[in-house]
Amino acid sequence: MPLSQGLSLEVRPLTASDAESCDQIILSLPHYFGHEVGRLACAQAVRTSDGWVAVLGEHVVGFLTVEPHFATTLEITWMAVHADYRGQGIGRQLMSRLQQEAQIRGYRLLLVATLSPSVDDEGYAARRAFYQAVGLLPLQEVPLYWGVGSQPALLLVMPL
Secondary structure (H helix, E strand, O other): OOOOOOOOEEEEEOOHHHHHHHHHHHHOOOOOOOOHHHHHHHHHHHHHOEEEEEEEOOEEEEEEEEEEEOOOEEEEEEEEEOHHHOOOOHHHHHHHHHHHHHHHOOOOEEEEEEEOOOOOOHHHHHHHHHHHHOOOEEEEEEOOOOOOOOOOEEEEEEEO
8 A cells, every 4th residue: 555645654652552563564474473472572561661653644664673682772673564555654653753863862872683695585584674774874794683592693783
């Protein structure tokens, strides 16, 4: 569904009442949320972490959650835009709001981990390209970032 249907997009803080909408968003993206453990961890994060949601009309169409590391770094732990709304700038608006809020709160770095390019997966190539297009820079590949037996992660950072 295009954004041009006269509805404006609002990006606001994530609340506990948004959790079920966020659950539906991750279900719309089985390629990225295909593992039960990941879906459960994301479901927990939208219920307990700070974050922001993108709301179109009265519907949550995207979200991101964050976790602070020390006083300097804020990590994006989960981020998703409903499959029906991808490619319309919603992720960029979520990132813009996150950058503003992180700077206001005094953070110096923004961090995100995604699947490493050493894993052959086209969907994640687009995700890495998105993060780089909004200003995150590749830092390091970490083989066991998500635990023993996990695929390698690419860490990307952005100075704020």
